[in-house]
Amino acid sequence: MEIISVAHAAGVIEEAPRLVDVGANVIYFLLRIFGVLVIIASVIAGMMYLTSSGDERKIEVAKRAATWIVVGIFVALGAIIVTRQIISFLS
Secondary structure, eight states: OHHHHHHHHHTHHHHSOOHHHHHHHHHHHHHHHHHHHHHHHHHHHHHHHHTSTTOHHHHHHHHHHHHHHHHHHHHHHHHHHHHHHHHHHHO
8 A cells, every 4th residue: 555655645546647537538539540531532533523533433432421421420429429528417
């Protein structure tokens, strides 16, 4: 128990981040990564559309990709809302 009393004396335990804060940081980091991937996917879908040269099949593939990108954005926004609600509930 000497380690715990030394940690309390040094203020290490009181200054440590809470588990909720660590979890929130991890989720926000993953959402930032997702945001970067959405931007990259949007550029790729736009390039697919621009380089389709009137080919209906390529245009359809690009439109489908853009549709799923928008769905992914809404899912990510929903995840942000849920995460903030959980954090505010646990804080």
